[in-house]
Amino acid sequence: MRWSEIGEQDCSVARTLSVIGDRWTMLVLREAFMRTRRFEDFQRNTGAPRPILSDRLRVLVDNGVLARSPYGNHPDRFEYRLTEKGLELYPVVVSLLTWGDRWMADSDGPPVALRHKACDRTMHPELACPECGEWVGARDISTASRGAQDGRHPRS
Amino acid sequence: MRWSEIGEQDCSVARTLSVIGDRWTMLVLREAFMRTRRFEDFQRNTGAPRPILSDRLRVLVDNGVLARSPYGNHPDRFEYRLTEKGLELYPVVVSLLTWGDRWMADSDGPPVALRHKACDRTMHPELACPECGEWVGARDISTASRGAQDGRHPRS
């Protein structure tokens, strides 16, 4: 199977990756969450080659994760902002950051700290069950696939 | 900048991606969380080409995300299991799944449901602040970078 066909899998993880699973894309999103909006800034901060960045921004816009809107004129200039759909990728980016802080940090400690505005404390968000409020980890959850009687075998 | 140098950025997201940011790797992890352990099963379920899968498994093992242990003999056979380090990637995978369920589902609904064992309910975990217990989204958090006086410019 080709990478370009992964979105066809009957799996929400695969379908998500078909939009944001490319190399560099996640770094573009990191920047977007850090309020980067312009091409040059995305390029400088992510380090992505220009043709790649150009392509990734296009894909994200086509998929409604970023919105491209004009901000200057003569010559026309555009900025890229997260849409509501894009903002909901925050848990993905934060989870990557949290894991990196825990397992990949060097002796200087985490490069960036997260502060919860409401309680004014530094922290790493964790997953909890919205039904009962308990914290959840890998061992607290089981999966049930939609019936396989349709001949397909969903993965997740 | 080349993708292979991504881990050199002073950023926890980038360092995490240097381990799990390759194409196919996330699908391998999805399988690992669904209790897939053998090469053939990873291959069948992810659809990754064999040489790619072989490489990705090696990288994950080298980075301590998966453990490779013998389970048969003559010929030697090995299985791949998540380590503690690997299990902590659960929030990343669940977040991808949640976003896919919300934004990429087809008319059949989510292919797989998550059940919280403790309260026996179907749900999607959400992020909360471990300090105060409040639910948190992108707008509830601010970032503070380690001082830039060292000449480096951490991204996150």
Added chain:
DNA sequence: TAAGACAGTTCGGATTCTGAACGCAATAGG
């Protein structure tokens, strides 16, 4: 008038990916 910022696009060599085939040991079937 010249230089620089900005937002891309074009080009071609360098990397990666990918499907098909192979290797090699054991096991199952006839």
Added chain:
DNA sequence: CCTATTGCGTTCAGAATCCGAACTGTCTTA
């Protein structure tokens, strides 16, 4: 005993991507 079949990779060569450098084109600033 001979022949699949399963399992776990590796090898190979053509195809697809990547990526650095250079270029385009329009304004702004010196």
